[in-house]
Amino acid sequence: MPAVVVLGAQWGDEGKGKATDQLASRTDFVVKFNGGNNAGHTVVIDGEKYALHLLPSGILSPGVVPVIGNGVVIDLEVLFVEIDALIARGVDPSRLLVSSAAHVIAPYNRTIDKVTERFLGKRKIGTTGRGIGPTYADKINRIGIRIQDLFDEKILRQKIEGALEQKNHLLVKVYNRRAITVDETIDELLTNAERLKPMVADTPLVLNRGLDEGKTVVFEAGQATMLDVDHGTYPFVTSSSATAGGACTGSGVGPTRIDRVVGVAKAYTTRVGEGPFPTELLDATGEWLRKTGGEYGTTTGRPRRTGWFDAVVTRYAGRVNGLTDLVVTKLDTLTGLEKIPVAVAYDVNGVRHDEMPLDQSDFHHAKPIYEEFDGWTEDISLCRSFDDLPVNAQRYVLALEDISGTRVSSIGVGPGREATIIRHDLLA
Incomplete structure (x- = not known):
């Protein structure tokens, strides 16, 4: 039975939640391995929309064990607000580890995230202000608070005292904010500690034993390849590893156990926040894509920047992740367009680049070189096989497969769980 990584092949919001949810009915574990509550996923089941911010998509599938891995940073208040909202809708979250x-x-961490972003002004990164980056910085600086620390108040107090000794100088002397006390921090962190305790586990042990027993594990990435802290459009990136390697470090499962790496890409491209975006459309067509595709953030509600499909980015994602499969989502959004451009290369100062430019400056100045494909007008939302698609829609998908260099195994033709065309079984 396979271990499958599902990740974003663009700048996020590609529909990873739906892709993971579709696999979950035949999966034993779904693991979120990076990010925090800055990585929202939307899943639609029987017309009901579920917006997940911190929980793995597998929480919606009976019998699946959803796991929040060691690579995730957790806002405990957000976690339990989300859990309680699901309970109110009849979803059982008791299997969560x-x-x-x-x-x-x-x-x-939340305070520092917000004041730092404001302090940067025009140089801002475009963070969600939820404390994600500062928490990962604390982790790397070895002054972070871990879940296990919540159950030893003496150690917790020592760690918070050490962290605030530094951070209060920054808040008061640089940002002109009030100092944060140790007691108020402890009070907030311990509010949900007892409720959390039964969920806490040695998750690497659980997952590896599951694989030993032939169980199926799906690793669900937050954000996406182009937001990866190492391989994305730095510094306009997230603070964690959103690529396939992050699935291993963020879960405690070794790379030799991964069977398949699935990249999810929209039939066009979107991104949020600041940073370069070669195919971005700043015209009426871009606004049409935004409205037609409902391109507003699951977590923040921010309007997403929109543009045409970028095959250079998808080829890059294929390379750094070792993609075995591609899931193309929101093909139905393109219905009605007479022509659909796809960026097949870049022009950088008169030089053609078929692959990602070497440095960020060149990427910032990259102008897309487009190839145009004929569109279609037929409603494709009820198509359930590749042959059901209009000929031009089939040609478009096959072109994306060819120029991206990765087989397209699944195609999304609507928001619902059932609105999918399967070409290759991702769990076979």
Whole structure:
């Protein structure tokens, strides 16, 4: 039975939640391995929309064990607000496991995230202000708070004292904010500790034993390849590893156990926040894509920037992740367009680049070189096989497959769980 990584092949919001949800009915574990509550996923089941911010998509499938891995940073208040909202809608979250080694977002991390972003002004990154980046910075600086620390108040107090000794100088002397006390931080972090305790587990042990027993594990990435802290459009990136390697470090499962790496890409491209975006459309067509595709953030509600499909980006994602399969989502959004451009290369100062430019400056100045494909007018939302699609829609998908260099195994033709065309079984 396979271990499958599902990740974003663009700048996020590609529909990873739906892709994971579709696999979950035949999966034993679904693991979120990176990010925090800055990585919302939307899943539609029988017309009901579920917006997940911190929980793995597998939480919606009976019998699946959803796991929050050690690579995730957790806002405990957000976690339980989300859990309670699902309980109110009849979803049972009792199977959830949380890694004891995952880091906790402390209140001072949220404060620093917001004031730092404002302080940057025009140089802002475009963070969600939820404390994600500062929490990962604390992790790397070895002053972070982990889930396991919540159950030893003496150690928790020592760690918070050490962290605030530094951070209060920054808040008061640089940002002109009030100092944060140790007691208020402890009070907030311990509010949900007892309720959390039964969920805490040695998740690497659980997952590896599951694989030993022949069970199926799906690893669900937050954000996407082009937002990866190492391989994305730095510094306009997230603070975690959103690529396939992050599935291993963020879950405690070794790379030799991964059977398949699935990249999810929209039939066009979107991104949020700041940073370069070669195919971005700043005209009426871009606004049409935004409205037709409902391109507004699941977590923030921010309007997404829109543009045409970028095959250079998708080829790059294929290379750094070792993609075995591609899931193309929102093909139905393109219905009605007479012509559909696809960026097949870039022009950088008169030089053609078929692959990602070497440095960020060149990428910032890259102008897309387009190839146009004929569109279609037929409603494709009820298509359930590749042959059901209009000929031009089939040609478009095959062209994306060819120029991206990765086989297209699944095609989304609507928001619902059932609105999908399967060409290759991702769990076979």
